[in-house]
Amino acid sequence: MLHHIPVLLTEVLTIWHTKKGGFYIDGTVGLGGHSEALLKKDPEAQVLGIDRDPQSLEIAKERLKEFGSRIFFVQDNFKNIKKIMKDLKLPKANGLLFDLGISSFQLEDGARGFSFQRAGPLDMRMDPDINQTAENLIRDLSIKELAEIIQNFGEEKRAKKIAFEIKRQSLKMKLNTLKLSQIISKIVHPNKNQNLSIHPATRTFQALRIATNKELENLKLILKETPDLLQAGAHSVWISFHSLEDRIIKNAIRDWTQGCICPKDFPQCVCQKHKELFDLTRKAIVAGEKEALQNPRSRSAKLRAVEKI
Numbered sequence: 563m564l565h566h567i568p569v570l571l572t573e574v575l576t577i578w579h580t581k582k583g584g585f586y587i588d589g590t591v592g593l594g595g596h597s598e599a600l601l602k603k604d605p606e607a608q609v610l611g612i613d614r615d616p617q618s619l620e621i622a623k624e625r626l627k628e629f630g631s632r633i634f635f636v637q638d639n640f641k642n643i644k645k646i647m648k649d650l651k652l653p654k655a656n657g658l659l660f661d662l663g664i665s666s667f668q669l670e671d672g673a674r675g676f677s678f679q680r681a682g683p684l685d686m687r688m689d690p691d692i693n694q695t696a697e698n699l700i701r702d703l704s705i706k707e708l709a710e711i712i713q714n715f716g717e718e719k720r721a722k723k724i725a726f727e728i729k730r731q732s733l734k735m736k737l738n739t740l741k742l743s744q745i746i747s748k749i750v751h752p753n754k755n756q757n758l759s760i761h762p763a764t765r766t767f768q769a770l771r772i773a774t775n776k777e778l779e780n781l782k783l784i785l786k787e788t789p790d791l792l793q794a795g796a797h798s799v800w801i802s803f804h805s806l807e808d809r810i811i812k813n814a815i816r817d818w819t820q821g822c823i824c825p826k827d828f829p830q831c832v833c834q835k836h837k838e839l840f841d842l843t844r845k846a847i848v849a850g851e852k853e854a855l856q857n858p859r860s861r862s863a864k865l866r867a868v869e870k871i
């Protein structure tokens with residue numbers, strides 16, 4: 563079934579939309595849930611929808627065709643937004659949105675390799691044109707490097723043992739999602755010390771997906787460009803599902819909103835740093851009880867936003 567419930571929809575609409583008839587960029591348009599709601603809320607708004615995943619874009623195009631030329635799509639990595647805007651001669655945006663990670667549509671398609679519960683190849687690429695699959699990653703990394711990825715991106719306590727077993731088994735057989743899941747489940751299992759409320763393979767799969775798609779690198783790159791992409795008064799909104807992503811966003815916001823960093827006893831500013839953006843969410847916005855019940859995916863979502871000064 564082709565579906566994905568957009569998270570924190572009311573909150574996104576309130577913050578993302580800053581000007582009637584404005585120009586908005588959805589950097590992770592997916593199946594177009596958030597964009598559709600914005601186009602309905604403001605009948606004059608225009609949206610550029612970007613996604614790395616051509617399959618998702620095809621569905622979004624079909625779903626949102628009623629809006630005609632008010633929405634147009636580009637298949638690309640959001641780290642390239644500045645270039646896309648230059649190539650298409652687009653104005654600075656009245657709002658940016660990044661709803662990070664993958665959609666339920668991608669997760670539920672076994673052939674994409676994202677799910678530990680569905681049989682499929684160890685692919686995990688959002689963009690099928692990149693060469694790096696999760697399988698190649700496992701093949702090319704040393705046990706130590708693989709363990710670091712599982713530890714850092716998955717915050718998995720048993721990373722070393724898991725990495726060792728994955729490498730050992732991958733030399734004996736071709737791994738797929740279910741085989742990988744079984745290997746991990748033999749190492750990470752609920753016992754008296756570990757009260758697991760998630761599937762044992764969740765953290766390792768998440769880590770491999772983040773590494774395969776270079777998700778944190780892409781996020782850091784787009785954060786560097788964010789102030790240049792916005793008109794004065796425009797907002798940029800991020801929804802993250804991982805503590806590392808949230809920390810990266812929080813640090814970027816702190817940096818933008820800080821202003822002069824010269825020591826207090828300097829007679830005048832020499833750092834030339836000025837406040838570029840205003841923090842709209844000192845504390846991240848999270849899903850309310852009702853949404854968390856209706857859409858389990860929303861439980862780990864954190865929304866942060868800034869306003870261009």
Ligand SMILES: C[S@@+](CC[C@H](N)C(=O)[O-])C[C@H]1O[C@@H](n2cnc3c(N)ncnc32)[C@H](O)[C@@H]1O
Binds near residue numbers: 614641661665780
């Ligand atoms: C959580 S889904 C977005 C769902 C969307 N907001 C909706 O309501 O349908 C995240 C989407 O971002 C895309 N994505 C993730 N990283 C990306 C990147 N660096 N560049 C472009 N798209 C990316 C994924 O392919 C996926 O379709």
